[in-house]
Amino acid sequence: MRTAASFEIDYIQYLGEDGRRVREDLPALAHDREALVALLKQMLLVRAFDTKAVALQRTGKLGTYASCLGHEATHVGIGSAMRPEDVLAPSYREYGAQFARGVLPREVLLYWGGDERGNDFSGPAHDYPWCVPIGTQCLHAAGAALAFKLRGEPRVAVACVGDGGSSKSDTYAAINAAGAYGLPFVLCIINNQWAISVPRSAQTGARTLAQKGLAGGLDCAQVDGNDLLAVRAAMDHALARARAGHGGSVLEFVTYRLSDHTTADDARRYRPDDEVKAAWTREPLVRLRAHLASLGAWSEAEELAWRAECQQRIDAEVEAYLATPLPPVTAMFDHLFETLPLDLAVQREDAIDWEARR
Secondary structure (H helix, E strand, O other): OOOOOOOOOEEEOOEOOOOOEOOOOOOHHHHOHHHHHHHHHHHHHHHHHHHHHHHHHHOOOOOOOOOOOOOHHHHHHHHHHOOOOOEEEOOOOOHHHHHHOOOOHHHHHHHHOOOHHHHOOOOOOOOOOOOOOOOHHHHHHHHHHHHHHHHOOOOOEEEEEEOOHHHOHHHHHHHHHHHHHOOOEEEEEEEOOEEOOEEHHHHOOOOOOHHHHHHHOOEEEEEEOOOHHHHHHHHHHHHHHHHOOOOOEEEEEEOOOOOOOOOOOOHHHOOOHHHHHHHHOOOHHHHHHHHHHHOOOOOHHHHHHHHHHHHHHHHHHHHHHHHOOOOOHHHHOOOOOOOOOHHHHHHHHHHHHHHHHO
16 A cells, blocks of 8 residues: 655744753844844733733723733734735734734724724734634635735735634635645644633644645644744744745644633633643743843843833823724714615614713
8 A cells, every 4th residue: 555645744943941942953033132132022012011901801991802911922923024015814812913013002902992993003004904703814814815926926915813713614715725826825823722611622633733734735834832933933934935936834833822712701610720820831921031031132120121111102002092082883884884774774873862862
């Protein structure tokens, strides 16, 4: 009996949990102190924003919010690797990637505050808005990648999806299209181990989530998503090969959701405390901070000063969000249809009457 085909999934990691190198062939970025300090600062800013956003929700100043705690290396690594002309199709918690592309924290707050004007965000106007329907953004990115190929543009479409979203038919269809048409497409599966209350072990029988791209003929790798060096190395390679016309990739970033799924969730009901405590020892800030300290490029005093600046920046963004005038109640109706169906037209009039009586 002959073997028709055989495959391997590479695992990419450079820094261990303590920040020490686990291999000698470090990428050039590992020695670029200035670039790494800037990336660590971005990660710290994202964490400060996340903490504040949760506090705003708890005090009734924000709607349901999806925390990104623990995802900082993956998200910042993805966003910082992309070019402005590339396209990002996020799900609903990749704030670090979006901040790297120019989105303002106040715009994220507007969105989670129920104001769709938050989706008219700063940064590249061609990036897609937050996508709450699970997996549909993958098809959007595949469509953009097809347009890039047809136009002969050296641009790449990047989609982010979670471990749960990797099981959706939309995701598989995007993978198949990217492989069949040789598209400049990078699918980032952000495996944070829990699709709300469904653990990775119950999500799929696949040994890795990266291997889901093999059936589509894409280049696939599993990456330590808490190791910024590994995230950037994987993204840099995938983006370069896509831009050069060598096709798409599926990258599985293995990380952990240190928070609840959203502020409407209580993960204590389904996650063991020991698992979460162990995950905190592997979180991304610890290892990048340790690596920079080993280079003599970061100190406790520098971190304290930057944390204070982050707080000032986030406070200013919160003030801008809270000072934004509310949209009229009709805003929820006015951008759905060219001509409203009768039932929605009646609801619109009722809403106007209700607001007038307030």
